[in-house]
Amino acid sequence: MGSVGAKEVPQLIGPDGRRIDGRQLDELRPLRIVAGALHRADGSAFVEWGANKVMAAVYGPREVHPRHLQQNNKAIVQCRYNMAAFSVDERKRPGLDRRSQEISKVIAEAFESVIFAEEYPRTSIDIYIEVLQANAGTRCAGLVAASVALADAGIPMVDLLPAVAVGKIGGQIALDLRKEEDNFGEADLPMALVPQSGRLVLLQMEGHMNREELSRSLDLGVVGCRKIYDVMKQALRDRYSVTPAAPAPSVPTEAPA
Amino acid sequence: MPHGHRPGRRGPGREGAPSHGTSDRILVLPGEEIAARGLQPGTGTYRVNGHIYASVLGLVQPRPPFVRVAPLSGRYIPKARDLVIGIVTDVQGTFWLLDIGAPRWAPLHMTGTPWKIDFGETEQYLKVGDAVVVSVEQIENTGRIGVTMIGDGLGKLEGGTLATISPAKIPRVIGKGGSMIQTIQQATRCEVVVGQNGRLWIDGPDEGILRVREALRLVETEGQRRGLTEKVQSLLGISGRPPVGARETERSPGRGSPAGEEHEPRHRPPLGEDAAGGSEMDGDNSEQDGN
Numbered sequence: 001m002g003s004v005g006a007k008e009v010p011q012l013i014g015p016d017g018r019r020i021d022g023r024q025l026d027e028l029r030p031l032r033i034v035a036g037a038l039h040r041a042d043g044s045a046f047v048e049w050g051a052n053k054v055m056a057a058v059y060g061p062r063e064v065h066p067r068h069l070q071q072n073n074k075a076i077v078q079c080r081y082n083m084a085a086f087s088v089d090e091r092k093r094p095g096l097d098r099r100s101q102e103i104s105k106v107i108a109e110a111f112e113s114v115i116f117a118e119e120y121p122r123t124s125i126d127i128y129i130e131v132l133q134a135n136a137g138t139r140c141a142g143l144v145a146a147s148v149a150l151a152d153a154g155i156p157m158v159d160l161l162p163a164v165a166v167g168k169i170g171g172q173i174a175l176d177l178r179k180e181e182d183n184f185g186e187a188d189l190p191m192a193l194v195p196q197s198g199r200l201v202l203l204q205m206e207g208h209m210n211r212e213e214l215s216r217s218l219d220l221g222v223v224g225c226r227k228i229y230d231v232m233k234q235a236l237r238d239r240y241s242v243t244p245a246a247p248a249p250s251v252p253t254e255a256p257a
Numbered sequence: 258m259p260h261g262h263r264p265g266r267r268g269p270g271r272e273g274a275p276s277h278g279t280s281d282r283i284l285v286l287p288g289e290e291i292a293a294r295g296l297q298p299g300t301g302t303y304r305v306n307g308h309i310y311a312s313v314l315g316l317v318q319p320r321p322p323f324v325r326v327a328p329l330s331g332r333y334i335p336k337a338r339d340l341v342i343g344i345v346t347d348v349q350g351t352f353w354l355l356d357i358g359a360p361r362w363a364p365l366h367m368t369g370t371p372w373k374i375d376f377g378e379t380e381q382y383l384k385v386g387d388a389v390v391v392s393v394e395q396i397e398n399t400g401r402i403g404v405t406m407i408g409d410g411l412g413k414l415e416g417g418t419l420a421t422i423s424p425a426k427i428p429r430v431i432g433k434g435g436s437m438i439q440t441i442q443q444a445t446r447c448e449v450v451v452g453q454n455g456r457l458w459i460d461g462p463d464e465g466i467l468r469v470r471e472a473l474r475l476v477e478t479e480g481q482r483r484g485l486t487e488k489v490q491s492l493l494g495i496s497g498r499p500p501v502g503a504r505e506t507e508r509s510p511g512r513g514s515p516a517g518e519e520h521e522p523r524h525r526p527p528l529g530e531d532a533a534g535g536s537e538m539d540g541d542n543s544e545q546d547g548n
Contacts (some may be wrong), residue, residue: 042332061332061360075360116303116312121400123360151287154331156301156312159288196288196310236286236314240329 009184013170019181025174028164028224033144033235035152041128043153045235047145050178051135056145058153061123069124074117079108079127081142087134103139104129110143110192110202116156125155136182137165140190143202148232152239162228163192163202166217168209173216175224189217193225285311285326293317293324301326333358333424333454335402339393340411342419342452343404348380355391355404358424358454363402365391370406388414388458390450414450417460420470422477424455429476429485437486441472444493468493 013019023029029050038044041057064070081103085094107129115125127150129142140163147161167177169185182188187207191200200218209217285291291302291309298304301313302324311317315328328334335341335357343355346362354362365383367374369391372382383389390411391404406412422430431438431451442449445468447461459469472489479485 043330063362120360123400151314152330154313154315154328157287158303158310158312160286194288197305233286233289237284240284240314 010180011170012181012184013172013174019169019174019178021178025172026220026223028176028227029178031228031231033148033231035148035235035239041149041153043149043151043155045145045148045152047141047148049137049141049144050176051133052131052138052141053133054138054141054145055130055132056142056149057128057130058125058146058149058155059128060125060153060155061120062126064122064124070122073121075115075120075123075125077108077112077115077117077125077127079104079111079129079146081107081129081131081139083131083134083138087131103142106202106204107139107143107146110161111146111150111157113201114158114161114194115150116158119156125150134179136177136179136188137190140164140192143192144228144232148235151236159194159196160229160232161192161194161201162225162232163190164221164224164228165190166221166224168207168213168217173213173220175220187213187217189214189221191218191221191225193222193229195226195229198222283317284315284329285317286314287312291317291324291326293319295322296324297322299323299325301328329425330423331425332360335359335363335393335396336453337393337395339453340451341391341393341404341454342414342450342456342458343389343391343454345383345385345387345389348383348385350377350379353379353383355389357391357393357402357404357452358421358456359402361400361402363391363393363404365389365404365406369394369404371412383413388419390414390452390458410450414458417448417458418466420457420459420473422455422457422473424453426477427451427453427455430457430473432486437476437489440486440489440495441469441493444490444495445469445472 010020013025018024021029032048034046036044037046037055038057041059043058045056047054047056061075064076069076081100082096083092083100085092108127111127117125127146129146131138131142143161143163150157151160164176166173166175166189167181167185168174168187169177169181171186174181177185177188185207187205187209189205189209190202192202193200289311291311293309296309296319298309299320301311301315302309303312304310309324311326313326313328314330315326318325318327333341341357343357343363343365345353346356347354352364352366355365357363367379370382374382389406391406392408392411394403394405396402429437432440438449438451441447445461445465447459447465447469449469450458452458457473459466461469472492475489475492476485479488
């Protein structure tokens with residue numbers, strides 16, 4: 001994400017074993033989720049995750065446009081992941097590029113595997129993810145936002161879809177990389193988990209890891225996903241809870257070592 | 258409901274408690290297990306290895322032999338005999354396509370209107386953008402939604418204005434036996450048609466329309482809390498006079514006992530008798546209480 005300058009590689013893990021932002025290796029960045037942040041969409045969510053800010057809106061099930069994409073036996077799931085021009089330090093050229101197309105595709109496919117699409121034949125479920133501010137891990141933040149938005153839209157699905165990236169920095173496996181760690185680290189491994197079944201429905205890797213590191217990364221990622229899952233559920237409960245309408249949809253995660 | 262009449266709202270902070278199956282008003286999220294011993298998975302749920310999970314965000318409703326989850330959000334899911342407000346989105350030779358806020362557009366055939374129309378004359382009667390009150394006839398298993406404009410209170414809407422609210426909140430807008438909507442109509446001197454799809458048509462003095470919208474906003478934001486009727490009354494400047502049936506605890510079976518009808522022939526709280534709906538656990542009257 002972003003361009004690597006000619007700077008020298010910073011020290012990603014200090015002598016005390018902490019990362020540049022003071023986190024432990026298995027610690028998440030603070031995560032805040034607001035469900036139902038938009039009025040016009042059928043479902044929506046806003047996610048602040050570290051320095052990431054992501055908005056997701058879901059429309060549907062609704063009529064398919066263009067018509068020929070329509071499927072007679074199920075709903076189609078379409079996703080558009082987009083980064084705002086101002087989301088990164090150097091202006092991002094607006095519009096679809098190869099990276100955002102790929103991310104849109106893998107996110108759509110992740111959701112296809114959990115949405116009960118057969119319940120709404122000949123319709124489309126449209127997911128829009130707008131990255132307003134990026135700091136590594138935006139596809140995971142987008143997935144989390146979209147997942148809460150889908151639940152907010154009343155779409156039937158197997159489960160919410162928490163997601164997180166694990167990476168290798170300074171020779172160590174670390175949870176939830178931030179920008180500097182992503183840029184100068186050795187590997188990045190985003191994943192999305194179905195907590196109900198324990199299945200992974202998104203798994204990508206950039207960089208290098210050996211088998212043992214991969215295995216440890218997966219374990220660490222699953223643990224991270226479960227923490228994120230709790231925050232997602234709390235965001236939805238805050239919005240739909242029958243009793244107190246306390247307008248405090250903020251739940252920071254503290255991940256003790 | 259198998260648990261008898263509702264014992265009133267529970268204390269704060271209990272919704273998240275995993276005490277499934279013991280009381281009503283349990284909020285579940287997709288993927289959460291529902292403890293429902295001996296019950297079959299109904300709508301809004303799925304079963305894996307003998308365990309039942311929620312597939313949508315909503316409230317658990319045991320309806321033996323099924324347990325279902327009544328969604329709290331989402332698009333309008335059409336049901337036969339629902340009265341809905343549609344907007345014409347397309348005109349064809351023999352039919353119109355209506356946006357009723359459902360997953361699909363609903364075709365209104367010219368034979369389903371009170372007019373005698375020749376082929377190709379459809380546009381002389383309804384144009385794109387026109388609003389109509391129609392009744393859902395049937396949902397075919399292809400998902401096609403059949404609607405008709407023949408019937409009491411159905412037809413094209415002239416004048417007035419439209420408002421939108423979540424379909425899940427419509428029972429609150431109507432109130433028990435139509436008490437809420439009746440209160441609103443009387444206090445604002447407006448005529449209101451309530452569509453089960455979350456659309457409302459309001460006609461009357463401008464100032465009254467604004468007050469209806471305010472009342473709707475209140476129902477939308479406070480709809481799940483107690484004392485809603487009182488809040489709406491004080492918003493509309495009515496005091497004391499308790500509306501019909503507001504204090505009842507027993508749920509009225511057919512949500513649409515048309516209490517408002519003598520006053521407003523247009524307002525038809527959807528034809529009741531879901532009891533006759535039999536096997537389908539549509540339980541739409543679940544949120545039906547005026548508190």
